[in-house]
Amino acid sequence: MGQSKLITIALLLMSGILLSGCLNTDDTDDSFSTADFDKGSGDTGTTLAYNSDTLYQVSTINALLEGVYDGDTSLRTLKGHGDFGIGTFNALDGEMIMLDGEIYQVKDDGIAYLSNDSMTTPFAAVTFFEGDETLLINETMSKEELEEHLENMMPNRNIMYAVKITGTFDHMKTRSVPRQEQPYPKLVEVTKNQPTFEFTSVQGTIVGFWLPAYMNGVNVPEYHLHFITDGMDAGGHILEYDISEGTVEIDRTYDFYLSLPRDESFMDADLEKDNSSELEMVEK
Amino acid sequence: MGQSKLITIALLLMSGILLSGCLNTDDTDDSFSTADFDKGSGDTGTTLAYNSDTLYQVSTINALLEGVYDGDTSLRTLKGHGDFGIGTFNALDGEMIMLDGEIYQVKDDGIAYLSNDSMTTPFAAVTFFEGDETLLINETMSKEELEEHLENMMPNRNIMYAVKITGTFDHMKTRSVPRQEQPYPKLVEVTKNQPTFEFTSVQGTIVGFWLPAYMNGVNVPEYHLHFITDGMDAGGHILEYDISEGTVEIDRTYDFYLSLPRDESFMDADLEKDNSSELEMVEK
Numbered sequence: 001m002g003q004s005k006l007i008t009i010a011l012l013l014m015s016g017i018l019l020s021g022c023l024n025t026d027d028t029d030d031s032f033s034t035a036d037f038d039k040g041s042g043d044t045g046t047t048l049a050y051n052s053d054t055l056y057q058v059s060t061i062n063a064l065l066e067g068v069y070d071g072d073t074s075l076r077t078l079k080g081h082g083d084f085g086i087g088t089f090n091a092l093d094g095e096m097i098m099l100d101g102e103i104y105q106v107k108d109d110g111i112a113y114l115s116n117d118s119m120t121t122p123f124a125a126v127t128f129f130e131g132d133e134t135l136l137i138n139e140t141m142s143k144e145e146l147e148e149h150l151e152n153m154m155p156n157r158n159i160m161y162a163v164k165i166t167g168t169f170d171h172m173k174t175r176s177v178p179r180q181e182q183p184y185p186k187l188v189e190v191t192k193n194q195p196t197f198e199f200t201s202v203q204g205t206i207v208g209f210w211l212p213a214y215m216n217g218v219n220v221p222e223y224h225l226h227f228i229t230d231g232m233d234a235g236g237h238i239l240e241y242d243i244s245e246g247t248v249e250i251d252r253t254y255d256f257y258l259s260l261p262r263d264e265s266f267m268d269a270d271l272e273k274d275n276s277s278e279l280e281m282v283e284k
Numbered sequence: 285m286g287q288s289k290l291i292t293i294a295l296l297l298m299s300g301i302l303l304s305g306c307l308n309t310d311d312t313d314d315s316f317s318t319a320d321f322d323k324g325s326g327d328t329g330t331t332l333a334y335n336s337d338t339l340y341q342v343s344t345i346n347a348l349l350e351g352v353y354d355g356d357t358s359l360r361t362l363k364g365h366g367d368f369g370i371g372t373f374n375a376l377d378g379e380m381i382m383l384d385g386e387i388y389q390v391k392d393d394g395i396a397y398l399s400n401d402s403m404t405t406p407f408a409a410v411t412f413f414e415g416d417e418t419l420l421i422n423e424t425m426s427k428e429e430l431e432e433h434l435e436n437m438m439p440n441r442n443i444m445y446a447v448k449i450t451g452t453f454d455h456m457k458t459r460s461v462p463r464q465e466q467p468y469p470k471l472v473e474v475t476k477n478q479p480t481f482e483f484t485s486v487q488g489t490i491v492g493f494w495l496p497a498y499m500n501g502v503n504v505p506e507y508h509l510h511f512i513t514d515g516m517d518a519g520g521h522i523l524e525y526d527i528s529e530g531t532v533e534i535d536r537t538y539d540f541y542l543s544l545p546r547d548e549s550f551m552d553a554d555l556e557k558d559n560s561s562e563l564e565m566v567e568k
Contacts, residue, residue: 156552213501216500217497217499255542257539258539267442267443271442
């Protein structure tokens with residue numbers, strides 16, 4: 001119902017391929033270690049355990065489900081805690097993809113816009129991505145088949161993993177969410193009419209996390225993945241995909257930092273109920 | 285059944301009162317700001333949000349419920365992240381109370397021992413306590429009545445609170461847990477035979493946290509409180525109490541840092557099921 005505003009973004013993809021030559025200077029794996037943002041002095045060896053393998057999160061998924069769409073954390077702050085991650089923007093204005101230190105905003109037109117640092121986020125999770133395990137994919141497989149490989153790469157299901165998959169996708173289906181007006185509806189209402197986007201033979205990167213079951217309420221248990229094209233021009237929250245070739249990397253993550261918003265809308269939200277079924281609906 | 289090894293620690297309390305004169309030099313509210321441990325350079329203003337209002341936690345309550353009783357975090361490390369908190373020790377060897385920067389171990393004899401920094405913990409939560417709200421109590425009230433006052437002090441139920449109650453308790457009932465041997469039984473098995481301790485007209489401090497419902501699985505939702513006498517010689521995990529007079533303080537806490545263990549017992553634990561009913565049993 002109402003969810004099938006399908007767009008095939010062929011022109012965008014072509015411009016992405018044309019642009020990818022010049023964009024690549026910032027887009028190779030080698031650039032990870034030279035990213036020009038501050039990892040913070042906590043990295044340089046104090047009694048603080050804060051380190052680059054920390055997943056830093058703003059607010060909780062339960063608050064987002066309840067319609068807490070404004071936050072007080074700037075993208076500048078977010079960049080101090082990671083170069084890789086996902087989230088959304090104030091007023092639920094699209095899907096966030098942070099890759100190689102840049103933050104892209106996939107609005108409800110399916111197009112990825114480069115964000116600016118003064119924008120704020122009501123919900124995001126980021127880390128400094130450093131792949132611990134790598135798997136090369138050279139045959140076509142479905143999302144479910146790839147997930148089986150991914151879970152074989154994970155030494156256990158009790159820690160957090162950042163997941164990065166760079167490659168060619170025979171098929172990729174994403175969605176975004178339209179900017180909301182006050183009073184904000186619940187997320188499950190918004191996603192009933194979510195615009196979806198389909199890509200074929202697209203090159204790009206899957207960015208996101210696999211989190212343990214005990215994170216329920218705080219974040220999304222298991223997979224929460226967003227996508228952005230190699231040309232950094234389209235993407236969204238992933239619904240389905242098939243991959244034909246690519247590189248899968250996971251970053252084992254043992255530390256988690258949760259920063260709760262201090263604004264009234266978070267304080268006033270009803271975060272006491274179990275939202276698992278609503279979460280299932282909005283993620284699919 | 286089997287849970288009623290009741291001990292009235294009158295002699296201990298008397299020695300506590302006698303000793304309290306010399307211990308008091310480190311035990312007044314004024315000493316908070318002069319605690320002699322490093323809060324870490326993250327406090328001195330970097331892009332890191334790590335601050336003294338962070339609740340720092342080692343491992344998850346679900347892992348403890350599953351019998352993950354050994355950890356790799358030293359008490360020295362814990363002291364770098366707080367001066368106030370609760371937890372347990374390797375091999376589940378007693379209840380932890382951290383107060384004014386010192387860590388006490390209430391073993392299964394009900395006695396509080398000063399710990400040493402090289403000991404390790406499989407589960408603990410600490411913060412730098414700075415009271416944001418204070419309430420004076422000058423009439424006798426039950427645990428339930430005091431909790432009503434406490435919840436009126438909390439601006440909302442969506443953030444974390446450190447809770448400190450210093451005063452005289454007409455009645456205080458605590459428990460501890462005996463040191464375990466490998467292979468470790470589940471916590472719900474251990475607490476079936478927990479030694480309990482009853483105090484009357486005892487002066488001391490309640491140390492602990494009130495956490496929001498979404499922390500389920502990660503820590504104990506709502507109250508998790510331990511007790512230590514003014515003489516720092518007895519205490520435990522609180523089961524029941526009545527207070528006759530005292531000072532209640534809460535410390536609003538917006539930031540949470542979770543440090544997961546890297547040892548095999550944590551990795552191998554089954555943390556995927558909902559342990560809420562077992563948690564209810566072990567906390568009461």
